[in-house]
Amino acid sequence: MCNQFNTSSMNYTVRDSTREDCRDIMRLIADLSEYEKMPDEVKLTHKELEEDGFSSSPFFKCLVAEVPEEIQSRDGHTIVGYGFYYFTYCTWKGRVVYMEDLYVMPEFRGKGIGKALMSRIAQIGRARGCVRMQFTVLDWNKPSLDFYCGQGALNLTAAEGWQLMRFEGEAFEKLAQATN
Amino acid sequence: MCNQFNTSSMNYTVRDSTREDCRDIMRLIADLSEYEKMPDEVKLTHKELEEDGFSSSPFFKCLVAEVPEEIQSRDGHTIVGYGFYYFTYCTWKGRVVYMEDLYVMPEFRGKGIGKALMSRIAQIGRARGCVRMQFTVLDWNKPSLDFYCGQGALNLTAAEGWQLMRFEGEAFEKLAQATN
Numbered sequence: 001m002c003n004q005f006n007t008s009s010m011n012y013t014v015r016d017s018t019r020e021d022c023r024d025i026m027r028l029i030a031d032l033s034e035y036e037k038m039p040d041e042v043k044l045t046h047k048e049l050e051e052d053g054f055s056s057s058p059f060f061k062c063l064v065a066e067v068p069e070e071i072q073s074r075d076g077h078t079i080v081g082y083g084f085y086y087f088t089y090c091t092w093k094g095r096v097v098y099m100e101d102l103y104v105m106p107e108f109r110g111k112g113i114g115k116a117l118m119s120r121i122a123q124i125g126r127a128r129g130c131v132r133m134q135f136t137v138l139d140w141n142k143p144s145l146d147f148y149c150g151q152g153a154l155n156l157t158a159a160e161g162w163q164l165m166r167f168e169g170e171a172f173e174k175l176a177q178a179t180n
Numbered sequence: 181m182c183n184q185f186n187t188s189s190m191n192y193t194v195r196d197s198t199r200e201d202c203r204d205i206m207r208l209i210a211d212l213s214e215y216e217k218m219p220d221e222v223k224l225t226h227k228e229l230e231e232d233g234f235s236s237s238p239f240f241k242c243l244v245a246e247v248p249e250e251i252q253s254r255d256g257h258t259i260v261g262y263g264f265y266y267f268t269y270c271t272w273k274g275r276v277v278y279m280e281d282l283y284v285m286p287e288f289r290g291k292g293i294g295k296a297l298m299s300r301i302a303q304i305g306r307a308r309g310c311v312r313m314q315f316t317v318l319d320w321n322k323p324s325l326d327f328y329c330g331q332g333a334l335n336l337t338a339a340e341g342w343q344l345m346r347f348e349g350e351a352f353e354k355l356a357q358a359t360n
Binding site: 029032033038041042043044048049052059060084086087088089090091092093094095098100101115118119122123125126131132133134135136137138139140145148151152153154155156157158160161162163164165166167168170171172173174175176177178 | 209212213218221222223224228229232239240264266267268269270271272273274275278280281295298299302303305306311312313314315316317318319320325328331332333334335336337338340341342343344345346347348350351352353354355356357358
């Protein structure tokens with residue numbers, strides 16, 4: 001799958017990622033975690049990303065946005081954004097496409113690349129029979145909230161009160177070992 | 181997979197669901213949507229549940245809790261609870277097991293059935309290499325929040341500010357059709 005875009009100011013391609021893109025995806029994952037002010041949270045290894053995404057039963061899918069070499073980033077990169085997704089399920093409505101991450105390098109923002117990645121994920125979800133697309137955003141991340149809401153996204157936490165919960169570390173271990 | 185439990189007051193079994201359980205699962209999904217005060221939201225059909233969960237590439241997995249016929253519910257049911265889950269992915273930590281629904285019929289609560297379903301999901305997730313289990317709860321649902329937090333769950337919306345977002349209906353269609 002590959003979409004070519006040519007906006008007034010920039011050529012770029014949105015395409016499915018391959019195993020060879022993992023180094024770039026890891027770089028962008030780290031960039032996003034810094035933007036989200038939790039850089040120490042990234043524990044994923046390059047090997048895990050490769051194995052979990054590019055084996056016969058992948059846990060996720062990932063799109064990348066690529067620009068021609070002549071307009072590469074200041075530090076020499078041509079993969080300038082990514083959209084990371086997978087399929088989930090809602091017992092009320094059915095199939096759901098879930099966008100885990102959406103990120104575009106700062107120097108390439110404002111060109112429609114983020115919107116193109118997000119639209120492509122929605123398109124893939126729709127083709128697979130999904131009725132909605134879900135994702136999470138940090139409440140202080142006003143530019144992203146404005147961007148998503150401007151496209152018609154609904155904040156379910158604000159509208160209906162949904163809280164995202166997690167078992168991790170010792171609590172997760174204890175739960176997995178519990179016997180009644 | 182099947183776990184037999186025999187607590188002081190009740191025998192029950194937690195097991196993988198089969199296609200034949202779909203009618204009971206649909207009934208419990210409807211019960212949960214009433215408890216969550218959104219009964220009109222359930223649009224899923226019995227056929228969709230069967231096709232999406234019990235084909236060669238299932239979108240979800242579901243456990244059921246079953247009691248012997250002699251202690252069936254007042255209206256004659258032996259499937260008295262369910263735990264609905266699937267696998268997702270975190271670009272910071274890797275594999276995640278996601279518990280979409282956890283529900284036990286009111287007359288069978290307080291016997292450890294909910295905890296047993298939840299523990300089994302964590303156990304399955306752990307065996308599959310997951311490092312955490314995630315789920316959502318409505319902010320007004322104090323009994324459930326207390327139950328989960330009592331087991332060590334963290335409310336990420338309260339702690340870090342994560343907001344659950346959604347594109348649906350016209351906004352989702354528009355996004356899927358957008359071209360830059």
